[in-house]
Amino acid sequence: MGRLEGKVAVVTGAGRIGNIGLAICEAFLREGAKAVVGTDFRRDEADAIVSRVESAYGAGRFRLAEHDVTSEEDWRRVIDETIGDWGGIDVLVNNAGISVHAGIADTSLEDLRKVMAVNHDALFLGMKLCAPALAEAAGRFAGGGAIINNLSMASYMPNANNIGYHVSKAAGRMLTLCGAIEFGPRKIRVNSVHPGLTMTPLIYEGLNDYVAAGLWETPEAAEAAIAGMGPLKISSQPEDTAHAFVYLASEEARFVTGASLYHDGGIGQRY
Structure with missing residues (x-):
């Protein structure tokens, strides 16, 4: 039996091959989830993603739903469809995120609000709107329902060249802690994962932005410098990071809530 046997999960930000969201799905x-609904506003890779997942895990267990995570209406639609098709929701993974690489002086209020809307406000909407469904299904498993927020090492690591991302992730950390207190009595565990340098399309774009800003000469030099901040001195792959989400979604973590799981190669010990 798999570690997530029979569970139904919703995972945001899963619409891009090579990203953490799809790796989590x-x-x-693989761990036996009854169904996984990946969501994303991106549709350009949707057919390839569905074909890839169904080839590996069979049809009828995965859907890639169109979803603007900043829209309350979209959240309600995804929740209602998931409950209608699979009878409930046991796990919510708030993974969707965006970034605008600039410091305080060069970040417009419009860009800051856009980043906060996706990286923070969407966490609020997901937690608020999914909580009733998670609570209703909580009796199906000893560990109850689970909310897992992907918050990045950016939540505790300052960066003068990417302030919107780092500030939004830091705010999400406090939202996680507040949610753990509020939802615990309803048998919903709320935790966060803080990935370090994980080689996704978004990270590659970010490394190129750093090069364009003159911080490093090449993306490879940027990767080596950031990875070198941790004692392991290596970067991670999305598949590595997905293991942390499996643990927090599983019954093995039934006594874990309000936790920040650092998956950052040891960089977090510096902060």
Whole structure:
């Protein structure tokens, strides 16, 4: 039996091959999840993603739903469809995120609000709107329902060249802690994962932005410098990071809430 046998999960930000969201969906399916609904506003890779997942795990267990995570209406639609098709929701993973690489002086209020809307406000909406469904299904498993927020090492690591991302992730950390207190009596565990340098399309774009800003000469030099901040001195792959989400979604973590799981190669010990 898999570690997530019979569970139904919603994972945001899963619409891009090579990203953490899709890796989480695949890891959940490998561990026996009854169904996984990946969501994203991106549709350009949707057919390829569905084909890839169904080839590996069979049809009928995965859907890639169109979803603007900043829209309350979209959240309600995804929740209602998931409950209608699979009878409930046991796990919510708030993974969607965006970044605008600039410091305080060069970040417009419009860009800051856009980043906060996706990286923070969407966490609020997901937690608020999914909580009733998670609570209703909580009796199906000893560990109850689970909310897992992907918050990045950016939540505790300052960066003068990417302030919107780092500030939004730091705010999400406090939202996680508040949610753990509020939802615990309803048998919902709320935790966060803080990935370090994980080689996703978004990270590659970010490294190129750093090069364009003159911080490093090449993306490879940027990767080596950031990875070198931790004692392991290596970067991570999305599949590595997905293991942390499997643990927090599983019954093995039934006594874990309000936790910040650093998956950052040891960089977090500096902060």
